[in-house]
Amino acid sequence: MTTSDIAQGDKNARPLSLSGHVGFDSLPHQLVNKSTCQGFCFNILCIGETGIGKSTLMDTLFNTNFENFESSHFEPKVKLRAQTYDLQESNVRLKLTIVNTVGFGDQMNKQESYQHVVDYIDTQFESYLQEELKIKRSLHNYHDSRIHACLYFIAPSGHSLKSLDLVTMKKLDSKVNIIPVIAKADTISKSELHKFKIKIMSELVSNGVQIYQFPTDDETVSKINTAMNGILPFAVVGSSEEVKIGNKMVKARQYPWGVVQVENENHCDFVKLREMLICVNMEDLREQTHTRHYELYRRCKLEEMGFTDTNPESKPVSLQETYEAKRHEFLGDLQRREEEMRQMFVQRVKEKETELKEAERELQGKFEQLKRLHSEEKSKLDEKRRSLEDEINTFSKKKAAAELLQGQSFNTNANLKKDKDRKKSPEMEAKDVNLTCDEATNQNHNCCFRNL
Amino acid sequence: MSDSKVTAHLDGIISDFEGSEVNPSHSNMSAPPHPQPPAKGASHGTGDFSYVGIDAILEQMRRKAMKQGFELNIMIVGQSGLGKSTLMNTLFKSKVSRKSVVSNPEERIPKTIEIKSISHDIEEKGVRMKLTVIDTPGFGDHINNENCWQPIMKFINDQYEQYLQEEINIDRKKRIPDSRVHCCMYFIPPTGHCLRPLDVEFMSRLSKVVNIVPVIAKADTLTLEERDFFKQTIREGLRANGIDVYPQKEFDEDADDRMINDKIREMIPFAVVGSDQEYQVNGKRLLGRKTKWGTIEVENIAHCEFAYLRDLLIRTHMQNIKDITSSIHYEVYRVRRLNETNAQPNGQPPNTLVNPQQANGAAAQHQVLTHEM
Numbered sequence: 102m103t104t105s106d107i108a109q110g111d112k113n114a115r116p117l118s119l120s121g122h123v124g125f126d127s128l129p130h131q132l133v134n135k136s137t138c139q140g141f142c143f144n145i146l147c148i149g150e151t152g153i154g155k156s157t158l159m160d161t162l163f164n165t166n167f168e169n170f171e172s173s174h175f176e177p178k179v180k181l182r183a184q185t186y187d188l189q190e191s192n193v194r195l196k197l198t199i200v201n202t203v204g205f206g207d208q209m210n211k212q213e214s215y216q217h218v219v220d221y222i223d224t225q226f227e228s229y230l231q232e233e234l235k236i237k238r239s240l241h242n243y244h245d246s247r248i249h250a251c252l253y254f255i256a257p258s259g260h261s262l263k264s265l266d267l268v269t270m271k272k273l274d275s276k277v278n279i280i281p282v283i284a285k286a287d288t289i290s291k292s293e294l295h296k297f298k299i300k301i302m303s304e305l306v307s308n309g310v311q312i313y314q315f316p317t318d319d320e321t322v323s324k325i326n327t328a329m330n331g332i333l334p335f336a337v338v339g340s341s342e343e344v345k346i347g348n349k350m351v352k353a354r355q356y357p358w359g360v361v362q363v364e365n366e367n368h369c370d371f372v373k374l375r376e377m378l379i380c381v382n383m384e385d386l387r388e389q390t391h392t393r394h395y396e397l398y399r400r401c402k403l404e405e406m407g408f409t410d411t412n413p414e415s416k417p418v419s420l421q422e423t424y425e426a427k428r429h430e431f432l433g434d435l436q437r438r439e440e441e442m443r444q445m446f447v448q449r450v451k452e453k454e455t456e457l458k459e460a461e462r463e464l465q466g467k468f469e470q471l472k473r474l475h476s477e478e479k480s481k482l483d484e485k486r487r488s489l490e491d492e493i494n495t496f497s498k499k500k501a502a503a504e505l506l507q508g509q510s511f512n513t514n515a516n517l518k519k520d521k522d523r524k525k526s527p528e529m530e531a532k533d534v535n536l537t538c539d540e541a542t543n544q545n546h547n548c549c550f551r552n553l
Numbered sequence: 554m555s556d557s558k559v560t561a562h563l564d565g566i567i568s569d570f571e572g573s574e575v576n577p578s579h580s581n582m583s584a585p586p587h588p589q590p591p592a593k594g595a596s597h598g599t600g601d602f603s604y605v606g607i608d609a610i611l612e613q614m615r616r617k618a619m620k621q622g623f624e625l626n627i628m629i630v631g632q633s634g635l636g637k638s639t640l641m642n643t644l645f646k647s648k649v650s651r652k653s654v655v656s657n658p659e660e661r662i663p664k665t666i667e668i669k670s671i672s673h674d675i676e677e678k679g680v681r682m683k684l685t686v687i688d689t690p691g692f693g694d695h696i697n698n699e700n701c702w703q704p705i706m707k708f709i710n711d712q713y714e715q716y717l718q719e720e721i722n723i724d725r726k727k728r729i730p731d732s733r734v735h736c737c738m739y740f741i742p743p744t745g746h747c748l749r750p751l752d753v754e755f756m757s758r759l760s761k762v763v764n765i766v767p768v769i770a771k772a773d774t775l776t777l778e779e780r781d782f783f784k785q786t787i788r789e790g791l792r793a794n795g796i797d798v799y800p801q802k803e804f805d806e807d808a809d810d811r812m813i814n815d816k817i818r819e820m821i822p823f824a825v826v827g828s829d830q831e832y833q834v835n836g837k838r839l840l841g842r843k844t845k846w847g848t849i850e851v852e853n854i855a856h857c858e859f860a861y862l863r864d865l866l867i868r869t870h871m872q873n874i875k876d877i878t879s880s881i882h883y884e885v886y887r888v889r890r891l892n893e894t895n896a897q898p899n900g901q902p903p904n905t906l907v908n909p910q911q912a913n914g915a916a917a918q919h920q921v922l923t924h925e926m
Contacts, residue, residue, distance in 0.1 A: 117673040121646040124868040125625075126678040129618045131872035133611050138806075141610055164605050193608040236891045241880050319620060380606035384613035392727050403723050 140194040142245050143383060144225075146277065147199065148218060148269065149254025150206035151176075153284045158252075158339035159199050161352060161363060162375055163188060166341060167199065176204025179217045198246065206265055215269040222248055222276050226398040247395060249386045250313070250378060251277040254284040255334060259293050261300050270310045276394055278313035278386050280378065281305075286336030286369050287354060287361045294336055301334055315377060316385050329377050335370040338363055622681035624731045625871065626670075626712075628763075629686065630705065630755070631740025632693040633662060635770040640738075640827035641686055643840060643851060644863055648829075649673050649686050666691040666704045687734065693751055702755045709734050709763050713886040735878045736799070736866065737763045740770040741787065741822060745779050748790040756796045762882055764799040764874055766866065767791075772824030772857050773842065773849050780824050787822055798822075800870070804877055817865060823858040826851055 147155040151174050160167055167186065183200040200221070205214055225247045232243050253270060255262065270279055281301065283289070289297060305312060312333070315326035340363050344353040352363040363371050378386075407427055629637045638650030649671070670687040687708075692701055712733045719729045737759060741752060756765055767787070769775075775783060791798060798821060805811040828851050831838045840851040851859050866874070 115671075115673055117647045117649065117675050119646045119675055119677060123644070123646050123675075123677060124863065125623070125675075125682055125871065126680045127868050128623050128680055128682070128871055129615045131869070132618050133614055135872055135876065136614060137611065141607075162605070188607065190605060190607040193611060195607050195610075236888050238884070241876075319616060321616060375606065380609040381613070383610050384617055388617070396725070396727075400723055 137192060137194075139241075140196060142196040142198075143387070144198040144200065144246060144248050144250075146202075146218070146222070146248045146251040147254065148202050148205060148251060148273075149284060150256060151204060153254045153256060154339050155201055155252075155254055155284075157341060158254075158282075158284070158337060160341045161339040161371065162378070163197065172203045174204075174207050176207055178208070179203070179205050179214045181217060181221045196244070200248065211265050214265065215272045218269070219272055219276065222273070223398070226276075226395055227402070229395065230399055230402060247390055248277050249383075249390045251279050253279055253281045255281055255301065257283055257285050257288045257297075257336075259289055259297050262304050267304065267308055267310070270305070270312070271308060274311045275397065278389055278394070279310075280313050280374075281334035282374060283334050283336040285338065287338045289336070298332075298334060298336070313386070313389070315382055322381055325381065326377075329373060332370060332373060335374040335377075337371045337374055338369040339371070619679055619681075621728070622683060624683045624685070625875070626685040626687060626732060626734050626736075628689065628705070628709075628734045628737040629740070630689050630692055630737060631770060632742060633690065635740040635742055636827050637688070637738075637740055637770070639829060640740075640768075640770070640825060642829045643827040643859065644866070645673075645675065645684065647673075647675065649675075649684060650688070662694045663691040666701060668704060668708045685732070698751055701751070702758050705755075706759065706762065709737075709759070710886065713762075713883055714890070716883065717887055717890060731879075733878055733883060734763050735875050737765050739765055739767045741767055743769055743771050743774050743783070743824075745775055745783050747783075747786040753790065753794050753796070756791070756798065757794050760796050760798055762886070764801075764877055764882070765796075766799050766862075767822035768862060769822050769824040771826065773826050775824065784820075784822060784824070799874065799877075801877070804881065820858065820861060823862040823865075825859045825862055826857040827859070 145159070147159065149155050151172055156167065165186075165188070167184065180203045181200050182203050183198055185196060185198045188195045188197055202218060205218075208214065229243070229245065229247055232238055232240065251273060253266070253273075255266060270281070273279055283294070283297065283301075286294065315322075315330050317323040317326050317330070338354060338361055340352050340354045340361075342352070342354070343350040344355050344360055344362075346353065346360065346362065351365075354361045354363075362368050366372050627641075629641060631637050641650045642648055667690050668687060669690065670685050672683060672685045675682050675684055689705055692705070695701070716729060716731065716733055719725055739752070739756060741748070756767065759765055769780070769783065769787075772780060797803070800814040800817055802814075802818070805814055826842060826849055828840050828842045828849075830840070830842075832841050832843050832848055834841065834848055834850060839853075842849045842851075850856050854860050
């Protein structure tokens with residue numbers, strides 16, 4: 102029933118002057134109070150070769166003993182070790198995470214060294230992104246583990262950067278704020294140091310490595326920041342031991358030829374580093390990480406996944422639409438693949454079936470053939486047997502006939518014999534005898550044959 | 554995708570993690586409490602060498618906040634003639650209300666509820682603030698006031714929507730402009746009896762999406778006893794209808810907070826009188842209303858509770874109000890919005906890009922809501 106008529110005032114707000122004290126100048130104070138209650142969080146990544154003094158510098162920087170132990174030089178891969186500490190100074194609570202690289206620069210083949218570091222940084226961004234994209238999220242309670250500052254320790258060779266250094270820094274400069282420091286600076290003399298610094302900076306510039314520049318837009322700190330930008334990289338010395346100088350105990354390294362005082366600005370740039378890193382620019386480091394490096398990561402990641410802000414007709418596309426479209430695609434893809442698999446399965450089954458049928462048929466064929474052979478042989482054998490029996494029958498008939506005949510002929514022969522005996526020579530008798538003998542043997546044979 | 558590759562490497566890394574031990578070593582730096590925060594970059598030549606400088610971050614934050622400036626969006630809701638514009642002018646000691654900006658020759662009640670917002674840039678002691686006053690002429694002025702809360706609700710949700718759209722952009726601004734309504738001041742006419750149905754209806758619906766600060770307008774028509782009785786009745790009415798006005802009980806963070814907020818809860822709604830004219834009282838020029846029987850001093854707490862309201866709103870709880878808007882009300886809106894577009898056809902929640910997980914307690918309590926648009 103009631104429609105609304107939203108008429109915005111001018112977008113450019115009009116400046117107004119107050120005629121009295123309102124009191125919102127306490128707003129920064131309220132903001133700071135809230136942050137103090139919540140606590141702050143800061144994450145430092147230290148990259149450097151084993152034994153270059155990373156842990157000692159951290160101890161010196163934060164004035165505590167972080168209980169690190171030395172690592173060996175024989176690590177097969179670069180690993181990252183993260184430790185979180187709760188520090189407190191006056192009423193400020195800081196959750197400090199120090200990530201150390203273990204085994205950096207120790208391998209024979211250093212090609213993969215930087216990859217672990219890059220992956221670690223990306224993982225932290227990823228978990229923040231996941232938290233941000235959750236439906237039910239709790240960003241305010243989230244422990245931010247993204248790396249805010251990366252201290253890159255350069256070995257004090259006095260000549261130039263190593264190629265590993267250049268490669269690593271180039272890979273990291275778009276992901277994290279890099280602050281290069283020259284470690285163990287007490288091995289370099291002042292003049293060498295000056296040349297070394299210039300050489301390093303020029304190498305970084307010529308290779309297009311973007312290290313972190315201290316911000317110069319706020320007048321309160323621009324002067325000091327600009328000055329410090331010119332002193333980069335800081336030449337630092339770390340020490341957790343104290344030496345008595347005059348009547349004070351100071352952090353220093355004692356050599357036979359003198360004492361290097363850590364907090365003496367003439368000896369090294371430690372104080373400057375501490376000031377820049379902690380006292381002046383900590384908040385800016387955190388902000389840069391969030392607004393520049395994290396946003397870049399987020400943009401790349403989302404674009405990689407296929408989300409865009411505008412579709413081909415360059416109309417703004419909402420994340421939801423893209424997401425829905427992607428999901429449809431994905432589901433469709435899934436279904437298609439399922440179909441394919443099912444089809445393939447069915448096909449295979451068919452093939453197997455036909456194969457088996459073939460084999461069955463073959464076997465059947467063989468079986469029948471064998472059967473046929475058998476029956477053939479059997480019939481042959483039967484035939485043979487029959488013919489044999491026939492032969493036996495005929496033979497026995499013949500034999501019977503022959504016997505009969507013989508009986509008759511014997512009688513006649515006997516009669517003749519009486520007649521012929523007078524005429525016949527004894528050969529005839531021999532013949533008769535032979536005949537009889539033959540018949541007898543025949544009979545014998547008959548009997549034998551019968552008995553078979 | 555490169556996910557699988559990252560996970561594999563992460564395994565390699567985790568296996569060497571010394572556990573991310575939260576060493577609860579409250580290693581107190583044993584720094585002597587410094588009289589004032591360290592000046593920017595002053596070297597501690599003569600100071601204690603064990604000082605690290607972590608607390609300098611407070612100064613850095615302050616500096617950053619001052620540079621960025623603040624934003625505050627207040628909405629004023631109430632029938633016409635209750636003194637809303639005057640109160641705004643009194644609160645911010647300048648002509649911030651719409652009437653002062655847009656000269657309106659005839660005071661007419663608009664036919665439909667309009668929502669008009671005016672922005673101002675004000676500055677005090679180096680702190681810059683962009684104040685937006687959102688006026689709702691026509692509210693409660695018609696004969697039939699059903700659904701009068703709808704356009705206002707829609708406006709508030711539109712602001713949330715705008716912020717959400719910007720936030721989920723791929724290429725988003727460094728600082729998302731915040732136009733969300735931080736605080737809604739609801740003006741109760743000084744009848745002296747109890748809450749009217751219109752009041753109950755509006756506040757019960759809107760207390761779920763925005764911080765409501767109820768005030769009794771034109772409180773100079775009530776005597777002190779009448780005022781106390783009225784306040785008590787209102788508080789009972791709010792309780793009976795389950796209306797949670799600012800400061801909401803469920804968002805108290807710790808015991809200190811609760812103590813402070815309980816004191817405030819005893820006093821709401823504030824009975825206020827507004828005026829932008831100064832009069833001479835006892836030799837001083839004060840803001841007030843001059844009548845034949847005396848002058849009502851606006852900033853005198855014996856006369857009215859304007860000072861409490863101003864302190865609450867501006868001097869002590871402004872940041873808190875903004876925080877509750879952004880971390881609780883906005884998150885509730887976001888959850889609802891993402892759920893309604895992401896739910897699959899069969900109504901199951903998605904589990905790919907966004908993972909629904911346990912919310913923190915306060916937000917979880919807000920899940921059982923019915924929002925009507």
